[in-house]
Amino acid sequence: MNKEVGITASKNDDFSEWYTQVVIKSELADYAKTTSGVIVLRPDGYSIWESIRESLDKKLKETGHRNGFLPVLIPESFLSKEKKHFEGFNPEVYWVTQSGDKPIGDRLALRPTSETLVCMLYSKWIEGWRDLPLKINFWNSALRAEITDTRPFLRTSEFLWQEGHTVHATQDEAENEVMEILNIYKKTIEEELAIPVITGKKSEKDKFVGAVYTTALESLMPDGKALQMGTSHFLGQNFSKPFEIKYNDENNVETYAWQTSWGVSWRLIGGMIMTHSDDKGLVLPPKLAPIQVVIIPIYSKEDREKIILEANKIKDSLSSNNVRVELDDRDNHTPGFKFNDWELKGIPIRIEIGPKDIAKNQVVMARRYNQTKDDISLDKVSETINLELENIQQQMFVNAKKILDERVVRVSEYQQFKEELKNGKMIDCSWCGNQTCEDKIKEETGADLRVVPFDGTQKSETCIYCKNSGTTNALFAKGY
Amino acid sequence: MNKEVGITASKNDDFSEWYTQVVIKSELADYAKTTSGVIVLRPDGYSIWESIRESLDKKLKETGHRNGFLPVLIPESFLSKEKKHFEGFNPEVYWVTQSGDKPIGDRLALRPTSETLVCMLYSKWIEGWRDLPLKINFWNSALRAEITDTRPFLRTSEFLWQEGHTVHATQDEAENEVMEILNIYKKTIEEELAIPVITGKKSEKDKFVGAVYTTALESLMPDGKALQMGTSHFLGQNFSKPFEIKYNDENNVETYAWQTSWGVSWRLIGGMIMTHSDDKGLVLPPKLAPIQVVIIPIYSKEDREKIILEANKIKDSLSSNNVRVELDDRDNHTPGFKFNDWELKGIPIRIEIGPKDIAKNQVVMARRYNQTKDDISLDKVSETINLELENIQQQMFVNAKKILDERVVRVSEYQQFKEELKNGKMIDCSWCGNQTCEDKIKEETGADLRVVPFDGTQKSETCIYCKNSGTTNALFAKGY
Numbered sequence: 001m002n003k004e005v006g007i008t009a010s011k012n013d014d015f016s017e018w019y020t021q022v023v024i025k026s027e028l029a030d031y032a033k034t035t036s037g038v039i040v041l042r043p044d045g046y047s048i049w050e051s052i053r054e055s056l057d058k059k060l061k062e063t064g065h066r067n068g069f070l071p072v073l074i075p076e077s078f079l080s081k082e083k084k085h086f087e088g089f090n091p092e093v094y095w096v097t098q099s100g101d102k103p104i105g106d107r108l109a110l111r112p113t114s115e116t117l118v119c120m121l122y123s124k125w126i127e128g129w130r131d132l133p134l135k136i137n138f139w140n141s142a143l144r145a146e147i148t149d150t151r152p153f154l155r156t157s158e159f160l161w162q163e164g165h166t167v168h169a170t171q172d173e174a175e176n177e178v179m180e181i182l183n184i185y186k187k188t189i190e191e192e193l194a195i196p197v198i199t200g201k202k203s204e205k206d207k208f209v210g211a212v213y214t215t216a217l218e219s220l221m222p223d224g225k226a227l228q229m230g231t232s233h234f235l236g237q238n239f240s241k242p243f244e245i246k247y248n249d250e251n252n253v254e255t256y257a258w259q260t261s262w263g264v265s266w267r268l269i270g271g272m273i274m275t276h277s278d279d280k281g282l283v284l285p286p287k288l289a290p291i292q293v294v295i296i297p298i299y300s301k302e303d304r305e306k307i308i309l310e311a312n313k314i315k316d317s318l319s320s321n322n323v324r325v326e327l328d329d330r331d332n333h334t335p336g337f338k339f340n341d342w343e344l345k346g347i348p349i350r351i352e353i354g355p356k357d358i359a360k361n362q363v364v365m366a367r368r369y370n371q372t373k374d375d376i377s378l379d380k381v382s383e384t385i386n387l388e389l390e391n392i393q394q395q396m397f398v399n400a401k402k403i404l405d406e407r408v409v410r411v412s413e414y415q416q417f418k419e420e421l422k423n424g425k426m427i428d429c430s431w432c433g434n435q436t437c438e439d440k441i442k443e444e445t446g447a448d449l450r451v452v453p454f455d456g457t458q459k460s461e462t463c464i465y466c467k468n469s470g471t472t473n474a475l476f477a478k479g480y
Numbered sequence: 481m482n483k484e485v486g487i488t489a490s491k492n493d494d495f496s497e498w499y500t501q502v503v504i505k506s507e508l509a510d511y512a513k514t515t516s517g518v519i520v521l522r523p524d525g526y527s528i529w530e531s532i533r534e535s536l537d538k539k540l541k542e543t544g545h546r547n548g549f550l551p552v553l554i555p556e557s558f559l560s561k562e563k564k565h566f567e568g569f570n571p572e573v574y575w576v577t578q579s580g581d582k583p584i585g586d587r588l589a590l591r592p593t594s595e596t597l598v599c600m601l602y603s604k605w606i607e608g609w610r611d612l613p614l615k616i617n618f619w620n621s622a623l624r625a626e627i628t629d630t631r632p633f634l635r636t637s638e639f640l641w642q643e644g645h646t647v648h649a650t651q652d653e654a655e656n657e658v659m660e661i662l663n664i665y666k667k668t669i670e671e672e673l674a675i676p677v678i679t680g681k682k683s684e685k686d687k688f689v690g691a692v693y694t695t696a697l698e699s700l701m702p703d704g705k706a707l708q709m710g711t712s713h714f715l716g717q718n719f720s721k722p723f724e725i726k727y728n729d730e731n732n733v734e735t736y737a738w739q740t741s742w743g744v745s746w747r748l749i750g751g752m753i754m755t756h757s758d759d760k761g762l763v764l765p766p767k768l769a770p771i772q773v774v775i776i777p778i779y780s781k782e783d784r785e786k787i788i789l790e791a792n793k794i795k796d797s798l799s800s801n802n803v804r805v806e807l808d809d810r811d812n813h814t815p816g817f818k819f820n821d822w823e824l825k826g827i828p829i830r831i832e833i834g835p836k837d838i839a840k841n842q843v844v845m846a847r848r849y850n851q852t853k854d855d856i857s858l859d860k861v862s863e864t865i866n867l868e869l870e871n872i873q874q875q876m877f878v879n880a881k882k883i884l885d886e887r888v889v890r891v892s893e894y895q896q897f898k899e900e901l902k903n904g905k906m907i908d909c910s911w912c913g914n915q916t917c918e919d920k921i922k923e924e925t926g927a928d929l930r931v932v933p934f935d936g937t938q939k940s941e942t943c944i945y946c947k948n949s950g951t952t953n954a955l956f957a958k959g960y
Contacts, residue, residue, distance in 0.1 A: 030601065032551050040601060043546035043616060050547065066523035067530065071512050071638045072552065072590075072621065073574070091580040094553070096590065098575040099625035110552075110576065110590075121510065121520060130810075136523060141552065145579035158551045330610075 006344055007281050015223040016151075022273055023152045026282040026345050037150030037157045041266075044345065047290035048269055049160060053139060055192050055287075056162070056264070059184045065135045065164065070117055072140070073108040078116045082242050085115065088209025092144040094157075110143040115210065115235075115261055118165040119243035126257065128248045129169055133177070137164040142265075153270030154227075154480055161265035167245060167257045174234060174258035181232040181262045182215050188264075189229055193272045194285040194393060195219050196401040197229055198408075198475065200451025205435050208261075212236035218450045218475065220407055221274045224424025226450045226477035229271055230264035275400050276369065282346025283369050285396050286389040293318055293325045293385060294342045298335045298354030310378075311353050314363065317382045323389070343368060348392050349385060369396055408475070412461055421447055421478070428453075430471035432463035441465055447476040486824055487761050495703040496631075502753055503632045506762040506825050517630030517637045521746075524825070527770035528749055529640060533619060535672050535767075536642070536744070539664045545615045545644065550597055552620070553588040558596045562722055565595065568689030572624040574637075590623040595690065595715075595741055598645040599723035606737065608728045609649055613657070617644040622745075633750030634707075634960055641745035647725060647737045654714060654738035661712040661742045662695050668744075669709055673752045674765040674873060675699050676881040677709055678888075678955065680931025685915050688741075692716035698930045698955065700887055701754045704904025706930045706957035709751055710744035755880050756849065762826030763849050765876050766869040773798055773805045773865060774822045778815045778834030790858075791833050794843070797862045803869070823848060828872050829865060849876055888955070892941050901927055901958070908933075910951035912943035921945055927956040 007025060009017040023029050028045035032038040041049065057067070073096060080086040089112040096108040111117075118136075126134060143158045150156060164181065168174040182199055189195050197217040207214040211233040218226050239245070240256045249255050276283040286292050295314055299307040311327050318325040326347075328338050335352070342350060352364040363381060366373045369392055376384045409425045411417050417427050427447065431437060438449050441464075452474050462469050487505060489497040503509050508525035512518040521529065537547070553576060560566045569592040576588040591597075598616075606614060623638045630636060644661065648654040662679055669675050677697040687694035691713040698706050719725070720736045729735050756763040766772050775794055779787040791807050798805040806827075808818050815832070822830060832844040843861065846853045849872055856864045889905045891897050897907050907927065911917060918929050921944075932954050942949050 030604070032597065033600070038551045038553065040551065040597075041549035042605075043548055046548045047546070049549070066527070068523055068526045069521035069529070069640060071518045071520065072623070073518065073638065093580060094576045094588070095578040096574045097577045098587075100571040100573060107578075108574070117512065117520075120513070124510070125522075143552070158553065160549060 006340055007279055010279050011222065011277070018279070019270075019274060020152065022277050022282055028269070028273075028282070029152050031152075037146045037155065039152045039156055041160075044290050045269070048272075048284075048288045049266055051288045052188070052192060052268060053162070056184070056188050057137075057139075059188065060137055060164070063180060063184070064133075065137045065166075068136045068138055070111070070114050070138050070140065072111050072143075074111055074114070074117050076107045076109060078120060079109050081116055082119075082210050082239055085210035085239075089113070089144070092146070094143050094145055111140070112144050113142055113261075113263075114138065114163055115165065115239060116243075118261075119239045119245060119259075122165070122167055122257075123243050123245045126167060126245060126247050129250055132167060132169045132247060132257065133173065135164070135166040135177070137162055151270070151480075153266050153273070159265045159267070161263050163263045164261060166260045167240075168259070169247065169249065169255075169257065171236070171258050174236075174260050177260045178215055178232045178234045178262070181260070182217065182230075185217055185230045185232070185262075185264055189217060189219075189268060189271075190397060192285070192287050193268055193275075194397040194400060195229070195268075195271050195275050196397065196404045198404075198451065198453055199455075200453035200475065202231075202451060203435070203438055203449045203474075205438060206448065208233045210235065210238055211261075212238060215454075216451055218477075219271060219275070220404055220426045220477060221271070221480070222403075222424075223274070224407075224421075224478065226426060226448075226475075226479045227267070227271050227274070228450075228479065229268060230262070232262035233260060235259040235261060276396060277346065280340070281344035283396075284346040284348060286348045286393045289324065289346065289348050291324050291326045291345075291347050292389055293323055293349045293351060294338075294347045295325065295327045295351045295353065296335050296338050296342075297327070297329060298352060303355050307353060307355065307358070310358055314351060314353065314378075314381050318385060321382045321386060323382075323385060349388060351381070351385075367392060369399075411464070414464055417441075417447075417464055417476070418445055421445055421476070426450070426475055426477040427464075428473065428475055429464040430461040431474035432466055432468045432471050434463075434466070437463055437465035441476060445476075446478050448479045450475045450477050450479065486820055487759055490759050491702065491757070498759070499750075499754060500632065502757050502762055508749070508753075508762070509632050511632075517626045517635065519632045519636050521640075524770050525749070528752075528764075528768045529746055531768045532668070532672060532748060533642070536664070536668050537617075537619075539668065540617055540644070543660060543664070544613075545617045545646075548616045548618055550591070550594050550618050550620065552591050552623075554591055554594070554597050556587045556589060558600060559589050561596055561599075562690050562719055565690035565719075569593070569624070572626070574623050574625055591620070592624050593622055593741075593743075594618065594643055595645065595719060596723075598741075599719045599725060599739075602645070602647055602737075603723050603725045606647060606725060606727050609730055612647060612649045612727060612737065613653065615644070615646040615657070617642055631750070633746050633753070639745045639747070641743050643743045644741060646740045647720075648739070649727065649729065649735075649737065651716070651738050654716075654740050657740045658695055658712045658714045658742070661740070662697065662710075665697055665710045665712070665742075665744055669697060669699075669748060669751075670877060672765070672767050673748055673755075674877040674880060675709070675748075675751050675755050676877065676884045678884075678931065678933055679935075680933035680955065682711075682931060683915070683918055683929045683954075685918060686928065688713045690715065690718055691741075692718060695934075696931055698957075699751060699755070700884055700906045700957060701751070701960070702883075703754070704887075704901075704958065706906060706928075706955075706959045707747070707751050707754070708930075708959070709748060710742070712742035713740060715739040715741060756876060757826065760820070761824035763876075764826040764828060766828045766873045769804065769826065769828050771804050771806045771825075771827050772869055773803055773829045773831060774818075774827045775805065775807045775831045775833065776815050776818050776822075777807070777809060778832060783835050787833060787835065787838070790838055794831065794833070794858075794861050798865060801862045801866060803862070803865060829868060831861070831865075847872060849879075892944070894944055897921075897927075897944055897956070898925055901925055901956070906930070906955055906957040907944075908953065908955055909944040910941040911954035912946055912948045912951050914943075914946070917943055917945035921956060925956075926958050928959045930955045930957050930959065 682694040
């Protein structure tokens with residue numbers, strides 16, 4: 001049977017094939033085998049999304065955001081109201097033109113993003129300064145027809161995400177919101193997914209269509225490509241003016257409001273898979289693992305009952321300590337088969353328990369992420385496992401951070417830029433700020449300007465391309 | 481300003497207008513003012529949906545169901561694989577025919593329901609008996625183009641719902657699932673929404689297209705129309721055969737599996753509004769109220785500080801007891817204005833606190849649902865409020881149940897049937913089981929057969945229409 005075959009591609013040799021096999025064979029997702037680039041989430045995959053959602057939703061509610069629901073259909077007349085925005089999305093919009101057997105007059109777009117619909121609503125809902133700030137988030141999906149290079153979680157025609165849309169009385173307040181959200185994203189991605197990220201501003205060329213500026217979180221994947229993990233946009237008054245989002249201030253003067261929008265998608269799951277997994281399959285950070293611990297009993301016919309009894313005791317003890325635990329007592333499979341099966345699924349900790357272990361009042365604890373094993377005392381299983389889960393979560397982040405730090409390389413010569421890029425590095429260099437240089441670099445090397453980092457050390461060098469001075473730090477890499 | 485005007489229609493005189501005003505003015509939802517019959521949920525409305533989802537999701541997970549994600553686009557070739565099913569949905573399907581500027585070959589339907597896509601997937605995922613039962617639920621939205629008689633929550637072209645799809649090894653197990661879900665729905669609707677329901681089987685005519693039979697939950701709204709609150713379908717092997725959902729049993733014999741599907745939608749929120757609300761606006765059961773208690777301080781300039789201080793103490797005390805509480809300290813509105821405002825929004829309990837109350841070491845507690853007031857001791861506010869919230873929740877159900885019971889009328893003569901129907905009653909009568917009588921009754925009175933109730937007392941009478949014997953109990957009413 002297919003699903004009993006493990007990963008047959010190597011992460012080092014064929015990253016792309018390896019990635020797809022991990023996603024499909026670990027049963028996180030499957031192709032809908034219908035429209036190109038459309039996936040379904042199986043329960044393990046959706047469970048990871050639920051955990052991310054729960055963690056992020058909590059942080060958003062604590063900072064005064066509330067959730068709402070928006071319809072997926074947006075009439076063309078709305079979408080086209082902010083021109084640049086519309087032109088940016090138009091090529092990838094799905095259009096509904098019929099209902100039943102009848103043609104529809106005004107074409108309906110499947111939401112590529114909801115700024116236009118939201119702005120129409122906000123212009124109705126906001127009257128005075130007391131209605132501000134208005135901070136609403138929407139957990140839904142967006143649709144953008146992707147034809148080429150589709151990849152589960154990374155590039156699909158429909159994707160789960162959240163889109164937040166806020167309105168503020170002042171520019172300052174809106175800009176603070178942009179940064180608050182960026183920090184909430186960073187915390188979630190680093191603490192839950194154990195992926196280190198670099199934050200910064202996108203260049204003019206790559207900002208969100210319609211925004212004043214876009215901030216983003218970037219990480220570098222093991223194949224040397226950067227992955228954008230989320231964005232938080234300052235919209236200024238670019239939408240409030242065409243959509244007439246105005247409020248009366250305390251002196252009853254009518255003023256255009258200031259806006260932000262921001263989102264992260266299930267692309268985060270793709271980043272997590274690429275960052276942590278290996279040739280045996282998925283490696284999950286404990287906080288997001290649907291099952292955190294699997295117990296594999298090792299027994300012969302004679303001692304089956306006794307071993308299963310002990311295994312169940314461990315299961316109950318972990319369960320009552322809020323560990324998500326499963327006992328694999330299938331009789332038709334060998335322990336070896338089970339080891340492979342659960343390693344493929346990325347379960348953080350495996351406990352092995354056999355007659356010899358019981359005799360020594362211990363069990364074997366095996367860590368998925370670094371393939372190490374330890375004997376642990378039966379009397380302290382629950383305590384040990386809880387600490388270990390926390391430790392694994394932290395260590396996975398520390399390891400990934402170390403790798404990222406090593407792979408961001410400071411260069412001052414263009415020749416070196418090109419060499420290091422070929423080595424799969426992210427390039428930290430000086431840039432004059434002109435799109436001409438950005439375009440030339442892209443054309444000649446394939447690298448995009450990922451972000452102008454917020455915490456980049458300001459080194460006063462000349463632009464890596466044109467050698468002019470008056471530069472800023474910028475990070476370049478090939479991207480997804 | 482519009483929102484400062486309360487409900488201007490009366491529930492008794494113009495139910496339909498009253499309903500729409502309650503939904504819009506209490507800010508649960510708004511029209512997207514775009515496509516006909518499309519609404520958005522504002523934060524208070526979405527919060528109610530979140531609470532329903534949370535409660536139901538917990539019960540589903542406890543009974544071994546897990547969640548997944550399905551794409552909204554379904555190719556026509558899939559949808560048409562089960563013929564009756566396709567014909568049933570076809571008139572209301574939205575079709576995507578273009579992406580960007582290019583036509584799409586195979587038209588893509590916006591999911592009216594996902595049986596066909598799910599079956600295609602399940603046929604891949606299921607191999608042996610160990611893969612069963614497979615019980616996956618999907619929280620998403622469905623789209624059915626509604627042109628006429630659209631109404632927020634009750635009839636909209638896109639609606640939030642959950643759709644569960646399960647596969648079982650035996651018919652018995654599948655039929656037990658159908659009933660388990662029906663009971664979970666009943667518990668949720670009665671205990672959370674405080675709406676009493678009657679469960680039973682739909683007639684052949686009204687069953688889900690493609691099902692063997694459909695079970696449903698029905699309630700009677702104050703305007704005398706029945707509202708279907710949810711359905712749980714036994715699909716038999718009607719889908720497993722065309723979609724080849726087969727498994728190898730323990731003897732390695734290939735067998736077609738047995739299936740169920742079931743769903744409830746945000747229509748539940750519509751039922752809750754109609755059942756409990758009144759001419760002052762929304763009335764929310766405490767369990768689903770985004771805010772359960774609002775504190776209104778009553779003060780003059782001199783004692784403002786002191787009163788607000790006391791009000792905040794109450795707020796903190798309730799908050800720390802997990803009561804969702806808000807203090808309305810807006811200075812620009814009178815207490816009277818605030819009373820109306822929060823009554824419109826259906827907050828279960830209002831606490832009034834003024835200098836006279838403090839002097840007597842008490843506050844006034846006003847209940848939204850029955851408009852009664854009591855003085856309660858300041859020393860026991862938290863304790864009293866917690867008990868009162870439970871009491872209100874129960875009493876709202878008891879009241880609604882009493883009304884429902886009174887309005888289900890047993891009749892044995894067709895003349896009486898017609899008269900009671902005009903009085904807004906649900907008719908409990910005997911029926912021969914033939915669709916001819918069901919159709920004639922519909923034609924002559926407008927009443928549908930809502931369900932053959934599961935707990936109907938079997939009265940051996942002749943059919944209300946044809947007077948033949950060999951009857952079953954059936955409930956008739958006009959419906960939404």
